[in-house]
Amino acid sequence: MDSTPHRSFVASDRSYGASIKREVRLLATRLRFSEKKLSELDIIVAELLSNLVKYAIDGELLVKPIHDTDNASLELISVDSGPGMSEPNRMMVDGVSTGGSLGQGLGAIQRLADEFQLYSHPGRGTVMLVRLHQKIKPPITIPARADIRCICVPKTGETACGDAYFSKLTNSSLTVFLGDGLGHGVLAQDAVDQAIQALGRVIDRSPASLLAAVHEACTGTRGLVGTCAVFDFTSRKWKLCGVGNIVAKLSGSLGIKGYISQNGILGNVLPRTLLDVELPYERNQVLIMTSDGLQARWNPARYPSIGNYDPSVLAAIIYKECARHADDMSVLVSKLY
Incomplete structure (x- = not known):
């Protein structure tokens, strides 16, 4: 990652x-x-x-x-x-x-x-x-079980970016997280960096437990919003938990399933109870998350045959059509195989 x-x-x-x-x-x-x-x-x-x-x-x-x-x-x-x-x-x-x-x-x-x-x-x-x-790309002998791509772009005029993502793929699960530090600039970047470092130290847990670890690690920073999703390859189900205004949707052959986050600020005000929401997997399904630097009106169904392309292409289309350019912007796309 x-x-x-x-x-x-x-x-x-x-x-x-x-x-x-x-x-x-x-x-x-x-x-x-x-x-x-x-x-x-x-x-x-x-x-x-x-x-x-x-x-x-x-x-x-x-x-x-x-x-x-x-x-x-x-x-x-x-x-x-x-x-x-x-x-x-x-x-x-x-x-x-x-x-x-x-x-x-x-x-x-x-x-x-x-x-x-x-x-x-x-x-x-x-x-x-x-x-x-840098070198010739080696042939892939064992296909990866998931492909995670993210576009993060700082607010126009800034070099520091307060949006960032984390991903971890194991034999049993896929964990992805998208975070958005409050505001923009260096302090926002510091908050989301602390979150990413905390996730890297935590052994596999539920999304709610991971967000609790992020909250503890980010106390004293400006704070951030974030959504975490874990896919279990055995049960073939997603679990999601989010705090704040990260938009998360599962797009598959049977349509789009949205997820509504809980109110709060990681590192500052945590909901009284963090709840995991379980959603089933569908064939050709992708998980898409966006920060509030983008309008939330995107819909992958508008893009014919987009499932045949690298997830970065879908992320770029969403960015192109929905970026506000008044804040840090991020689009994360996770595709399962």
Whole structure:
């Protein structure tokens, strides 16, 4: 788990391109990318920014360094609210373009990226997910039982982020937590950091017990709101417990099930009784949590075939369509297999 927030780069004009490329390259240099990888990254960033400038409305590039002692990675997510594409797969073919260009940009990104996904729909904009790894990504021999992805972006103008997540996957259970420190800035970040550290020290427990541990660890901080969910692979059921205004929904083949948190502030005012709520698992189900930096009107059913994509793509779509940009923002998506 790496809860490093994403950095947001607004690509509204070509004049920003050079400075954005420098900043992204610096992040990759700190991850000890090779010169070959850095050169490939330069091309990818240039093509992503070119597409945002040409076609995007409210175009944004989200960049996150993923620290791993064995194989660090850099994640780039391009989001926009432009016209979208009716045939995204066709646009990957070299020479195909709707804007009069040579039509080689998307193909180049796909060839150079270690991981690449493109999601686009007419009238809904476009999301492009790119991951570059320090080393060649090893083949997955044993599929993971869950995939947890989170987009956390600080409030516009801030570098510290008061939103963060925690995840732990064992043979018996999956535990995920999304927290939002009150307000924003360094003090909010300190509160949520204390929560994440506390969760890392606690042996597997129920969501209510985990939140009680967070409350104790965060006493004396500004405080935070947070929701914890635990999935038991034996009983195939979810248990959720939340304090404050984190929105949590389970989206599956049979529709959406919402969860309502209890009132309070972790580290400050805890409800008299923390209650776990049990919800059943459905096939192809995902758990989605968002902080109040996003409007709560999102609905995964609006995005055709989104279940076939990396969970980061769904998180990016929700962020793109619902971000307020007046507070720290976070979207967590947990997908079970």
